[in-house]
Amino acid sequence: MTKNLPLYFDYNSTTPLDSRVLEAMIPHMTTYFGNPANQLHAYGWAASLAVQMATEQTAQLINAKPSEIVWNSGATEGNNSVFWGVVKTLKKQNAQKNLNDKIHFITTEIEHASVLKTFEYLKLHENIEYTVLPVDSAGFVSLEQIKSVTKPETKLISVMWVNNEIGTIQPIHDIANFCQSNDIYFHTDATQAIGKIKIDLKNTPIHFLTASSHKMYGPKGIGFLYTRSLNPHIQIENYLSGGGHQNNKRSGTLNVPAIVGAGMACEILNSEFENENKKNKHLQKLFFSELKNEFPNLILNGPTLESGHRSPMNLNVTFPNTPIDLYISKLTGLAFSQGSACHFGETSMSPVLKAVGLTPELASSTLRLSVGRLTTEKDILAAVQIFSAAFKY
Numbered sequence: 001m002t003k004n005l006p007l008y009f010d011y012n013s014t015t016p017l018d019s020r021v022l023e024a025m026i027p028h029m030t031t032y033f034g035n036p037a038n039q040l041h042a043y044g045w046a047a048s049l050a051v052q053m054a055t056e057q058t059a060q061l062i063n064a065k066p067s068e069i070v071w072n073s074g075a076t077e078g079n080n081s082v083f084w085g086v087v088k089t090l091k092k093q094n095a096q097k098n099l100n101d102k103i104h105f106i107t108t109e110i111e112h113a114s115v116l117k118t119f120e121y122l123k124l125h126e127n128i129e130y131t132v133l134p135v136d137s138a139g140f141v142s143l144e145q146i147k148s149v150t151k152p153e154t155k156l157i158s159v160m161w162v163n164n165e166i167g168t169i170q171p172i173h174d175i176a177n178f179c180q181s182n183d184i185y186f187h188t189d190a191t192q193a194i195g196k197i198k199i200d201l202k203n204t205p206i207h208f209l210t211a212s213s214h215k216m217y218g219p220k221g222i223g224f225l226y227t228r229s230l231n232p233h234i235q236i237e238n239y240l241s242g243g244g245h246q247n248n249k250r251s252g253t254l255n256v257p258a259i260v261g262a263g264m265a266c267e268i269l270n271s272e273f274e275n276e277n278k279k280n281k282h283l284q285k286l287f288f289s290e291l292k293n294e295f296p297n298l299i300l301n302g303p304t305l306e307s308g309h310r311s312p313m314n315l316n317v318t319f320p321n322t323p324i325d326l327y328i329s330k331l332t333g334l335a336f337s338q339g340s341a342c343h344f345g346e347t348s349m350s351p352v353l354k355a356v357g358l359t360p361e362l363a364s365s366t367l368r369l370s371v372g373r374l375t376t377e378k379d380i381l382a383a384v385q386i387f388s389a390a391f392k393y
């Protein structure tokens, strides 16, 4: 990492732009700056060709068809657009049949705020009912739990593929198959899954998948929504109204350089997947074992490293009786995320850590450390030394 900046262990939060991604983007900010919606001249042709290529690169990473990808501003918009789109569609169907059928959704308590807050809003303002399922101590939700709360009026289930804080990989294949055979829309927030686990949408009947490019070494402010087009063909109402871009699926002039960058980021992930995952798993294991050697009481939150159900880049650890806020001035050499944050004198605890059973005291002694493409063994050993110096004075 660059001199004078902290060592970066916050890849779950965002990733640095890969230099190959930047290189691919630059010509689309300079020479080829056209609007792909204008097909009257070479500037527009070059832009639409670039978007087409990026869409193909992205579809390939998840084994989908390019026509199933819609570009948007990121996973927050993607998640909102699915839930709003489904609600509008169901309400329209109800109105056409002169019905007032109830609409029930299911999700889990460890979803991102863009899921939970949208559900809360839809309950308050659109009369949607929903069930929030608890998770076990490692963050898992089971298909049995889902089955037990599914009702005839359940229309949509949303379960994230990989949790952003504790790295839990959910049984998405089983949940998707259950939804498919019960005629329920299935959405997964795959923001933390893309590039970390193999995703094959031809063999997993997911209806909607959302993702964000800045979690995969692409630019910020760009993401995509995958909507299944075959078996079944899913079509929902639009979230945004406007000029009918992207085959009338998401209006707004396309951010071509960002799309090109996102496509290139997907291509790199696809071609380097095995090596990258192997490296991340090695770094994750090294980091945990070095920390555990120094701090025998250290607790790993989330699934075990050996379980095969944890993101290979994520560590979430508690240093018992070590409130991080008290030591923060000694940890300025490191960039990480905290299990609870103090704002204006009030401490708020991570809902995910609460859901897996941590007390506020344990959460305040908890850190998320996530490794990635630029992390080295040397960085990890240096980080462990910083923790030792800070906590063992």
Ligand SMILES: Cc1ncc(COP(=O)(O)O)c(C=O)c1O
Residues within 6 Å of the ligand: 012, 013, 073, 074, 075, 076, 077, 112, 114, 160, 162, 163, 164, 189, 191, 192, 212, 213, 214, 221, 223
């Ligand atoms: C699981 C998950 N979903 C959604 C988001 C939101 O992504 P964005 O900020 O790119 O919209 C994030 C970002 O932290 C995330 O980790």
